[in-house]
Amino acid sequence: MAERTSIGWTRSTWNPWIGCSRTGPGCDHCYAERMDARGIFGGVTHWGAGVPRYRTSTANWNQVYRWNKVAARTGEFWPVFTASQADIFDNEVPEVWREDFWQLIRDCPHLTFQIVTKRIGNVARMLPPDWGSGYPNVWLIATIVTQAEADRDLGKLLSVPARLHGLSMEPLLERVRIPIEQLIKLGWVIVGGESGPGARIMLTEWAQDLLKQCDFAGVPFFLKQLGGATNKRADLDQIPPDLRRREIPHVV
Numbered sequence: 001m002a003e004r005t006s007i008g009w010t011r012s013t014w015n016p017w018i019g020c021s022r023t024g025p026g027c028d029h030c031y032a033e034r035m036d037a038r039g040i041f042g043g044v045t046h047w048g049a050g051v052p053r054y055r056t057s058t059a060n061w062n063q064v065y066r067w068n069k070v071a072a073r074t075g076e077f078w079p080v081f082t083a084s085q086a087d088i089f090d091n092e093v094p095e096v097w098r099e100d101f102w103q104l105i106r107d108c109p110h111l112t113f114q115i116v117t118k119r120i121g122n123v124a125r126m127l128p129p130d131w132g133s134g135y136p137n138v139w140l141i142a143t144i145v146t147q148a149e150a151d152r153d154l155g156k157l158l159s160v161p162a163r164l165h166g167l168s169m170e171p172l173l174e175r176v177r178i179p180i181e182q183l184i185k186l187g188w189v190i191v192g193g194e195s196g197p198g199a200r201i202m203l204t205e206w207a208q209d210l211l212k213q214c215d216f217a218g219v220p221f222f223l224k225q226l227g228g229a230t231n232k233r234a235d236l237d238q239i240p241p242d243l244r245r246r247e248i249p250h251v252v
């Protein structure tokens with residue numbers, strides 16, 4: 001959780017709670033699970049089905065209100081990656097926590113919450129009653145890392161109303177083709193390889209292929225990093241020139 005994160009596609013990271021369960025191949029080397037396993041959140045771990053999650057402190061929630069005040073004063077675009085060490089649409093999360101979370105979102109209209117989820121199938125039944133056509137300050141981003149996940153989840157993502165629908169394709173594990181009729185409805189595609197212990201390789205061609213698809217459809221594309229054992233950093237100079245694309249949607 002940081003006001004200024006090194007993640008290039010956002011400004012801040014924030015977690016209303018900590019904990020999750022693995023949901024697919026993209027979770028195999030989850031860094032958040034490794035962090036949690038160190039017992040830094042209350043001395044116990046918070047991963048797996050049936051395991052209680054850890055709600056973060058009031059001070060941590062209050063800092064979001066402070067960011068909102070600053071953004072209101074300066075008028076700057078302030079995206080917040082929500083949640084990097086949890087999933088908003090996790091079945092294990094008490095409903096009252098989610099209600100508090102939605103209240104915070106409503107109270108902070110000057111921030112843009114980039115909600116990233118691997119549980120897109122849960123979203124429709126976990127939204128607040130006044131969601132309507134989507135809160136204006138929420139971007140809904142589904143993580144999809146294989147073709148099977150794309151086939152299964154893209155329709156679910158697009159069936160939920162949202163200010164912006166996006167994809168986080170990290171760690172990209174294979175070549176993925178997105179049907180053009182679905183791709184043109186997306187507002188953003190983020191692609192990245194895996195880094196860290198045991199990182200699986202992302203072939204550069206897979207990212208280039210997605211870039212071509214996005215260009216054809218006119219969808220903003222953001223290459224976060226190539227990842228892998230020899231390419232851990234997100235430095236642009238390590239990335240082939242044609243892939244040095246870091247677009248962030250302009251949503252008004």
Ligand code: SF4
Binds near residue numbers: 020022032033085
């Ligand atoms: S959904 Fe995200 S936080 Fe949860 S286990 Fe998978 S990679 Fe980790």
